[in-house]
Amino acid sequence: MSFDFVVVSELLKYCISGIVATLGFVLVCNINFKRMPTALIGTALTIAFWYFALGLTSNDFFSNLVAAMAATAYAEIMARVTKTPTTVYLVPEIISLVPGGKLYYTMASLMASDTEGFRKNGYDTLAIALGIAVGIVIISTLFSIITAQKKHFTAIK
């Protein structure tokens, strides 16, 4: 993979459309306007991680795992910095990874009795969903361990 015009323009397309979509999503979820810039920067970060991981490995599971890990770490840190629940940042960042397209093609191939397409798209959907799930879980359990330690030691003091 090289940093040529195609890569940059494609990344820009994903980032901008992803940010517009996430902006719509957070409006639907009635986010506090003060949190919006931070959430949207997180979205761009998540999409960038996803794009480069996909370019390097062309593996759906791995690229979504990396992107979800980056998103969760960003959300957990920002939640602590701004004293906000983590969900406020995590949900907008994960939404752009959700395999809506693959889910649709799985369904469409089911309707068209296309076994091969169903198998392939169904597998991809599962791999992406699993990648996101594992990514979120790894980082958020890590943060919960740190929080528990902190609570324990402040209680001792």
Place this chain on the structure above:
Amino acid sequence: MTDLSSQIRYSADVMLGAALDMAAELMECGAEIQRTEDTVERICRAYGASRVDVYVTTSLIVATVGMPDGYHKTQTRRIYYSQSNLSRIEELNSLSREICENIPEPVEFEKMLRQSKKTENPRRKIIMRYVGSLLLAAGFTVFFEGSAMDALAAAVVGLCIPTLNLFKYKHTNAMAHTVMCSLVAGVLSVLAIAVGFGDHADKVMIGTIMLLIPGVDIGNSLRDLFFGDIVSGSMRLIKALLTATAIAVGYSIAILLGGLLNVI
């Protein structure tokens, strides 16, 4: 029973009631289990409870609070529906911090909770929902490789979802509602392509599917599961999977129609 101790008991009852109202609202707005349990426990402890047992699931909250004089009180709340509202979670979170710091009279606490709910502007919320749906559908259509015309079509078709959501009440069957939403959105996408508005039926449909995907439920269910709230986590996960199935049912009828009209 002396007058004084009955008054203490009364204020403990009011305090627990208000704390549980807050917890129920948190769950309705899509908060995690851990946060909700934590909020109730913190508030009760701040008011001097010596024992707090609180159990939160996605549909029921049970809490028993024990005061130092040996008085115990249990209350429950039933939760019927949830609709993600991130700013309300944040508001309730900061309100609970404020209450734990200042410890106002329980009646005052109840009043503060009621007042903070009143400041929400329902008309603004509906407008935001329309604008949001428009941007979301258009954005994801381009994100999933659709053309500019597809994005426009998805944005217009997507407006049917917030419109249908206006007719979603407390006791509306959520699954039936999702099937109806996805059926209407799918059929409208196919018809839009059939009359020449938009280029690819599949891209337009993907854009509108993203409006219905239970993103908040999926994210929360995983966090709940791995933080030890197995019951609520699996309830949320099953709810998300059922919603996905309902979406599939609605859209597959639209796909059949698309096949008949030769647009897919």
